[in-house]
Amino acid sequence: MSSRLTAGYTALMALLGASVFAAPGLGALSWAAIGLCSAAAVVVGVRRFAPSRPLPWWVLAAAILAMGAGDTIYGAEAAGWLHAPALADICYLAMFPLMTTGLIQMARSSAVLVDWSRMLDLLTFTCAAALLSWMWLVTPGLGADNLGHAAKSVTAAYALGDLLILVTTVGLAVAAGRNASMTLLALGAIALLAADVWYALATLGGGWHPGGPAESPYLLLYYCWGAAALRPSMVRLTQPVPARSPQLPIRSAALLGLSLSTPPAVLLVEASAGQVRDGVIIGAAWMLMSALVITRLAMALSRHRQTVDRQQQLRRGCGTLVAASDIAKVDDALRAAVGDLMPAGLAHTVLLAVQDPRSPGDPDPIAKLIKRYPLPHADQGRTRLVNTRMLHPELGDRLDWHPATLVCRLAVDHRDQDDPELGALLVAGDGVALAAIQDAVEVLAAQASLALERIALTDAINRRSNEEYLRAATRNSIDAVIIVDGDRCVRYTSPALADIIGSDVPILTALRDIVHPDDHEQIERTLRAAHRTPQPDGARAWWHLPRPNGGVMTVEVSCRDLRHDRRVRGYVITMRDLAEQEAMQRESIRRALSALPAAQNRERSHRRFG
The missing domain is CATH 1.20.1070 (Rhopdopsin 7-helix transmembrane proteins)
Structure with a gap:
C-alpha cells in the first residue's frame, strides 16, 4: 500500500x-x-x-x-x-x-x-x-x-x-x-x-x-x-x-578541527588578497566557536563522571543479582538497580515477567499474557525501546501507561534447547531517559537471566537429591508415594507403586493415566482440596486404580500441596492399598487375640493333649 x-x-x-x-x-x-x-x-x-x-x-x-x-x-x-x-x-x-x-x-x-x-x-x-x-x-x-x-x-x-x-x-x-x-x-x-x-x-x-x-x-x-x-x-x-x-569519533574530530581552522583560513585568504574586509565577522565567529569548544570539553568531563557513577551503580546491581536466591530477590534487585540508573525524581515502572518454578500449575498472569501476546523484540540483540501503546492494554495498565517501554528479553543461550526464553523485563518511563540507560538495563537483564538460570538449576539439583533420599527412605515401605507437578504429570514414584498396581510407571506419565477414568474429576477435587488444606494434614480421598489383569483396586489417598517448598515443588500423594491394610488389620487382631491368657491356655492344651 x-x-x-x-x-x-x-x-x-x-x-x-x-x-x-x-x-x-x-x-x-x-x-x-x-x-x-x-x-x-x-x-x-x-x-x-x-x-x-x-x-x-x-x-x-x-x-x-x-x-x-x-x-x-x-x-x-x-x-x-x-x-x-x-x-x-x-x-x-x-x-x-x-x-x-x-x-x-x-x-x-x-x-x-x-x-x-x-x-x-x-x-x-x-x-x-x-x-x-x-x-x-x-x-x-x-x-x-x-x-x-x-x-x-x-x-x-x-x-x-x-x-x-x-x-x-x-x-x-x-x-x-x-x-x-x-x-x-x-x-x-x-x-x-x-x-x-x-x-x-x-x-x-x-x-x-x-x-x-x-x-x-x-x-x-x-x-x-x-x-x-x-x-x-x-x-x-x-x-x-x-x-x-x-567517545569522540574520528569523523567528528576531523570535522571539529576543520571548523576551528575555518576562521584563520578565511583571515589568511583575505590578508593575502591585501585587504581584510570582514575582520569583525571573522573575530566574532572565532570567539563563538572557541566558547562552544570549551563548553564541549567541560561537558565531556561531566559525562565522564556520570559514566563512572553509572558503572558503579551497575556493578552494585549486578552484585546484588549474583547473591539473589529466588525470583522475589531478583525482582527487588532489578527495581533497585533501575531506580539508581534513572534520573532522580523521574517516574518509572519496572515489571519482571517470569514464571515461578515453585508454582508451574499456577502461571504468573503477566508471563501468561506475554506468552499469548508476544512482545515486540528487536531483530538483533535483546532490547528494544517501543511505544507503550504498542503493548497489550493489560500490560499498559500495569506499566502505568508511561510514554515508552524498554523491552528486555531474559534468555540464556542453550545450544541443546529450542526455546531459551526465561521471560521479559519491562521498564516504562520517559523515552529519552530510557534511551540513555538502555545499554545498562540490557546488562542488568543479562545478569538477571543468569541469576534465574542459576536459581532454576539449583532447585533442580535440590529436587533430584531429595528424590533420591526419598526413594531410599521409602524403598521398603508398603505405602506408595507419588510427586506430581503442576501439569499433573508424575515426576517421582516410590518402588511400592509398582507392587500395588502390578507394573512400573514411567516418569512424566499423566496422573490421569494411572487412575480409573471414573475418578478423573475426583483427582482435580482432591488437588484443589489439598491446596486449601493445611500441609500437615493434607486432603484425603479414595481412588480406584486399574490393574493389568483388568481388575480395579481401591486405595486411600493423602495429598499435600508442597509446590512452594523448594525441596519438593509439587503435590505429594501417598497411596495405601485398602485390601493390604485390611489384611494387616486382621493379622494385628489375630496376634492381639493370641496374646490373651485364654488363647495361650488353649494353645498349651492343644499341644499337650492334641
Whole structure:
C-alpha cells in the first residue's frame, strides 16, 4: 500500500512539474497545486502510519504550505495578476522557522539532542558554514548595486535560513542513520539551498525567468518532503534512540578541527588578497566557536563522571543479582538497580515477567499474557525501546501507561534447547531517559537471566537429591508415594507403586493415566482440596486404580500441596492399598487375640493333649 501511494504521488508531482515548464504563465496555479499536493502527502502519511509524536510532521506540512503560498504569490506577480512582493517574502521567510522547528522537534528524541556534545559539534560546524556563506553568498549580494536595502536583507535572510535548515537536517540524518524518510528530507534541504543560491546568482545577473531549469530544485524540494512522510520509516524519526558512545569519533574530530581552522583560513585568504574586509565577522565567529569548544570539553568531563557513577551503580546491581536466591530477590534487585540508573525524581515502572518454578500449575498472569501476546523484540540483540501503546492494554495498565517501554528479553543461550526464553523485563518511563540507560538495563537483564538460570538449576539439583533420599527412605515401605507437578504429570514414584498396581510407571506419565477414568474429576477435587488444606494434614480421598489383569483396586489417598517448598515443588500423594491394610488389620487382631491368657491356655492344651 505504501509503494502504491508513493507511486501515485510521484506520478502526480511529475505531471504538475511538467506543467511548470510547459505553461510558465500559469505558474501560480501550478505551484499552488504542487504545494497542496506535497502538504497533503504529509497529512496522509501521518494518518496512515500514526507516529508517536505527530507534531513535527504537522509543522513540516505548515512549512510546505507557507512556501507554496509564497510560490503562488510570486507566480501571480510574475504573470501580472498581483503586485505584492513583500507578501511573498513574508511567506518564504515564515517557512524557515517552521521547517527548523519541525526538524528540531524530530531531533528532540535523537542522540543529537540527548548528547549535547554532539549538538555543540553541530553548532561549531554551523558557525564555520555560516562564516563561509556570509563571505561568498551574502557579501556579494550586499555589495550589488541593482538591489535595494530591503532586497539585500531578504537575500541575507534566505542564505542564513537555508544554511540553518541544511545543518539541522544533516544533524538529524547523522542521528537517524539509515532511514529512507530522513534521506528524502536531507535531499530536500540540499535542493532548497541549491535553488536559493541559483536564484540569488540569477538575481545578481540577468534576472530570474519563471519556467526555466532553475525551477527543478524547488520541484525536487516539494517532492522529497512530501515523499518522506509516505515512507513507513517516518515513524522512527520521532522515536527515541539509544545514546551513543561518549567517545569522540574520528569523523567528528576531523570535522571539529576543520571548523576551528575555518576562521584563520578565511583571515589568511583575505590578508593575502591585501585587504581584510570582514575582520569583525571573522573575530566574532572565532570567539563563538572557541566558547562552544570549551563548553564541549567541560561537558565531556561531566559525562565522564556520570559514566563512572553509572558503572558503579551497575556493578552494585549486578552484585546484588549474583547473591539473589529466588525470583522475589531478583525482582527487588532489578527495581533497585533501575531506580539508581534513572534520573532522580523521574517516574518509572519496572515489571519482571517470569514464571515461578515453585508454582508451574499456577502461571504468573503477566508471563501468561506475554506468552499469548508476544512482545515486540528487536531483530538483533535483546532490547528494544517501543511505544507503550504498542503493548497489550493489560500490560499498559500495569506499566502505568508511561510514554515508552524498554523491552528486555531474559534468555540464556542453550545450544541443546529450542526455546531459551526465561521471560521479559519491562521498564516504562520517559523515552529519552530510557534511551540513555538502555545499554545498562540490557546488562542488568543479562545478569538477571543468569541469576534465574542459576536459581532454576539449583532447585533442580535440590529436587533430584531429595528424590533420591526419598526413594531410599521409602524403598521398603508398603505405602506408595507419588510427586506430581503442576501439569499433573508424575515426576517421582516410590518402588511400592509398582507392587500395588502390578507394573512400573514411567516418569512424566499423566496422573490421569494411572487412575480409573471414573475418578478423573475426583483427582482435580482432591488437588484443589489439598491446596486449601493445611500441609500437615493434607486432603484425603479414595481412588480406584486399574490393574493389568483388568481388575480395579481401591486405595486411600493423602495429598499435600508442597509446590512452594523448594525441596519438593509439587503435590505429594501417598497411596495405601485398602485390601493390604485390611489384611494387616486382621493379622494385628489375630496376634492381639493370641496374646490373651485364654488363647495361650488353649494353645498349651492343644499341644499337650492334641
